[in-house]
Amino acid sequence: MRKTISILLVLMPALVLGQQFPAMEGYCVNPLNLSPAYAGIRNSKTLFLDYRSDWTGIDGGPKTYQLSYSSKFKNRVGLGGRFIYDKTDIFKQTLILGTYTYEINFKEDNSLTFGLSAGLYRNSIDLTKYYNDPAYVQDLVLINGLQTSRIKFASDISILYKHKNIDAGIYFSNMMFGTAKYRNTDMTYKPLKNYLVHISYLIKLDDKWSVEPLAIVRGGEHVPLQFEISPTAYWNNRFWGTAVVRSSGTIGFGLGGEIYKGLLLNYSYSLNNNINSRMPANPFGSHQITLGIRLFGNHKDQNSPEE
Numbered sequence: 001m002r003k004t005i006s007i008l009l010v011l012m013p014a015l016v017l018g019q020q021f022p023a024m025e026g027y028c029v030n031p032l033n034l035s036p037a038y039a040g041i042r043n044s045k046t047l048f049l050d051y052r053s054d055w056t057g058i059d060g061g062p063k064t065y066q067l068s069y070s071s072k073f074k075n076r077v078g079l080g081g082r083f084i085y086d087k088t089d090i091f092k093q094t095l096i097l098g099t100y101t102y103e104i105n106f107k108e109d110n111s112l113t114f115g116l117s118a119g120l121y122r123n124s125i126d127l128t129k130y131y132n133d134p135a136y137v138q139d140l141v142l143i144n145g146l147q148t149s150r151i152k153f154a155s156d157i158s159i160l161y162k163h164k165n166i167d168a169g170i171y172f173s174n175m176m177f178g179t180a181k182y183r184n185t186d187m188t189y190k191p192l193k194n195y196l197v198h199i200s201y202l203i204k205l206d207d208k209w210s211v212e213p214l215a216i217v218r219g220g221e222h223v224p225l226q227f228e229i230s231p232t233a234y235w236n237n238r239f240w241g242t243a244v245v246r247s248s249g250t251i252g253f254g255l256g257g258e259i260y261k262g263l264l265l266n267y268s269y270s271l272n273n274n275i276n277s278r279m280p281a282n283p284f285g286s287h288q289i290t291l292g293i294r295l296f297g298n299h300k301d302q303n304s305p306e307e
Contacts, residue, residue: 024050024066025268026290027214028232028240029256032068032080034198034216035171036099037115037160039070040078045295046070046264052288060089069295076103078113092124095154109164117156123180123189124148149180149189165202170195174220194220210234224248242268249273256290264292 024033030048031038048068055061063086070080078101086093097119105111125147160169172195179190200214216228227247232254234240239257244250252270259265268288 023054023286024052024064025230025242025244025252025254025270025288026050026256026266027230028212028234028242028254029264029266029292030068030290032070032082032099033066035115035158035160035169035196036080036082036097036117036156037101037113037158037169037171039080039099039101039115040072041101041113041160043264043292044071044078046292047295049291050288052286054286056285056287062086062088070099077101078103078115082117090126092126094122096120097154097156099156111162113160113162115156115158115160117158119154121152121154121180121191122149123191147182149182152180154191165204166199167201168199170197192221192223194218194223208236240266244268244270246270252286262294264290264294266290266292 024030027034029043030050031042032048033050046069048066050064050066050068052064052066053061054063065085067083068081070078072078078099080099080101082095082097082099084093084095084097097117099115099117101113101115103111103113127147155175156171156173157175158169158171160167172193174191174193179188181188195218197217198214200212202210202212204210211231211233213231214229216230218226218228225247228244230242230244232240232242240255242254244252244254250270250272252268254266254268256264256266266289268286268290270286272286
């Protein structure tokens with residue numbers, strides 16, 4: 001039985017792309033969901049709350065909560081922070097990360113931003129949901145119930161290149177030192193290392209309309225390579241709509257805007273078509289709501305990628 005649990009601990013991060021690499025959307029409003037290197041660059045001084053529900057219709061499907069904030073200081077330095085809590089059936093993960101970015105300008109309209117995130121990580125598994133009857137279960141690991149790992153150091157590395165209306169970046173997550181060990185058992189857990197590469201180009205159509213095509217490549221340790229195309233159309237730097245197509249068979253859309261002065265709202269929905277037809281209809285839809293609140297009187301238009 002202990003071997004079975006160990007296998008689950010290995011496979012679950014691959015299924016959800018690793019919690020330090022959450023499959024969050026809403027990049028156009030909260031760019032920290034794309035790369036921490038955006039800290040302080042776009043929609044700075046804005047407090048974001050993200051809630052995402054994956055595999056809707058399946059009991060115990062992944063649910064992710066994220067609180068994030070970033071700001072820029074002295075034109076070159078950006079600071080940010082993220083709190084992430086994720087629950088997938090009996091698995092729970094908590095992550096607290098602080099981000100430091102530094103921008104280097106060279107030549108004309110060219111810049112490189114280097115981002116380093118560091119923080120604390122903890123994983124837990126609640127075995128009592130399935131294995132809590134001592135009459136049938138003799139393994140003390142299972143009978144003890146909730147198993148919590150020791151707190152571990154975690155870090156991310158990101159780089160962002162900007163040239164006029166072009167953004168390109170790479171983001172490495174789960175750069176963790178060592179394996180998380182549980183307090184009361186000899187089980188171990190090691191999040192999988194992941195990477196994300198993206199490139200986007202902002203096209204100004206007229207004074208009110210602009211379009212930003214975005215291409216993303218995801219991959220990593222024991223994680224299948226995935227391609228994504230996600231263009232966004234902006235109107236008056238206040239409202240936007242997004243389409244999502246992934247090589248995994250996922251399609252989706254997003255809608256959002258500044259619904260009130262300093263209050264941002266975005267909704268994203270995606271559906272995986274690569275599902276066995278014998279399953280219940282549409283059980284694998286994903287929903288995400290992003291709420292942003294501009295702080296410190298920072299109510300000017302910042303939704304455009306140019307900011």
